[in-house]
Amino acid sequence: MGKRHSLAMNLDAVAQKAAVSTSTVSRVLNNLEVVKSSTRSRVLKAAEELNYHPNLHARSLARGKSRILGIIVSNMENPFFLDIYRTLESDAHARGLEVVVANTDYQSAQLVASVQLMIGLRVAGLAVIVSEMEEHLIQTVANSRIPAAFYDVGTPQKNITNIRVDYRKGTKKTVSYLSSLGHRRMAFIGHHSTLGPISERRKTFLESVHRCSSTAEAKIFAGPDGLDGGRQAARELLESGFRPTAILCVNDFMAVGVMRELREEGLQIPRDVSVTGFDNIKLAEFCSPPLTTVHIPREEIGHIIFDNVLGNGREKHDTGREIVIDPELVIRDSTGLAAKT
Template identity: 35%
Template sequence: MSIKKVAQLAGVSTATVSRYLNNPEQVKERTRLKVQSAIDETGYAPNTLARNFRRGRTSLIVVVLPTVGDPFLENVMRGIWRVADEQGYSILIRDTQSNSHEFDEYTDMVFSKQADGILLLASISPFEEPTGKPKASNKAHPPIVLGLESVTAELNQFPSVRVDNVAAAADGTHYLIQLGHQRIGFIAGKRNSLLTHDREKGYRKAMRKAKLSVASGWVVEGEQTLEGARRATRRLLSHKERPTAIFCANDEMALGAIHEIKNAGLKVPEDISVIGFDDIRYAEIMDPPLTTIAQPAEEIGERTMRRLCQAIEGSDGDSEAEIVPHKLIVRKSTANAPR
């Protein structure tokens, strides 16, 4: 089926059909509907590869993750894939759990424009070497959208989609305080992460608002892993002022905390309440089911991908963060403070 047939059926010129396929924003809405209807009726399949070549496009998006297999980011990826498929993009996934050579290869890819854009879901900056030193480069970069907080000042120029981690962590801590807990421990993620910083900030903000002190040793790094959280929990349980509740900066660490509390012969939530963050897919089937702060992961994925598509088309000049709502999900891992 030819473009000429589509034009005849839509009652427009072949130039208008071509303009619709290459720059739809330049075509009036009524005309767009007529052309798309004709395309649907004829089954016309435009040569996307050739069209992208003419436009200097690759139809490839690079998604940078901290690691492959993170349960929360798996949900974010579902939203990204959905919009990418809808918009005709392929996805190349790169993770930052790699050696320095692979990291340099990724950085070079950003600055050499081998892709149309970057979705950054890891706490790294393409403007820095693995050592943290600024990366010297005069190459242009493709559009970048963040699915998390900016980790460097340079990244503030790019749009982002995220929850308000300070407010979310404050809400979770406030809920524990409402249950009567005064000794509340916090298992943080990696110390060099802005996400960790913001969630700890929210925890401390709620404690301060309630005029509750945070004892030395109540904030422990859990490395954002199950095993790291188990080690952190052992430290909290050995504290002379053992917390009656533990707020974990993600659900995987909450699972590790629950395991370690049980190993110590204690019960959740009768002896110690536990709250997580993210509401990953197995949070509700933990034993006990986990109280957590839910993020709309798939929505974050969809919105980041849509904003990247807009940036690629040159229609998203807004670098402001787009804040999506969080929600406290109360389950069985939290209860009133023990008397």
């Protein structure tokens, strides 16, 4: 019944205008060197004049694969994830791949939808940066045979690599550092989350504090994630009457929120109370006072993920491995000697 999609501009149109076959047009557009240069330029001219843009769906379909790197990320606002994403993106572009991102917003329904999307798109590779994922879904990805790498999720699977940061170590380093400054009464401010990495930090915190000194006190507070959440949690802490000399926060955003609230309360940092963060986002360096925090090498992580998804074949497609990254403590001005009480 002829053209159903009137406005469509396709290879045929170009072929006709250039008086060649579609195959030739295709070859020109794909830079196959078999085409005579006079023909080539004629085709190029026709395509240009018709304002032709190849239909990527048709191309992927015909080729049986797409040149797309899929990225699933739980929260783009988090500079932590954002940085990893940016690295992946630039690696992909360097390899001539397009990128499609899906944000899950920590919603498991979104995660499922995103995975469906990526598989449906038959992406060339998939990076999943989400902190938590059901075993079932991981299996789905594994079954799809799409080369994939996860950040901080579940256990390694067949042809899937899992990359994670040793949060325990980071937390331990922070606690020992604070302990060495004389702190014996500490609080941990986390957020309402059952995410693995988060509860890991919480647990390690308690253990470490008690290992450093049997008389040490440790309490845990929580608020929603983010600047506001940190502030809110700090408020609760203040109202609880507990007066720690040091506060460890689950991430830098919350730490900045916490500092804001403490300052409002008239407390000085670090004179009255020390504060630490986690991640070492840019802001940590620029807030006031600059924040002592745990640095996580996000660029490095991004590169590792990319290499494991679409690396030059060096070591990809091993039977899934686990790669563990060591975090480093960065000392700035938000921590100091414990105040005498």
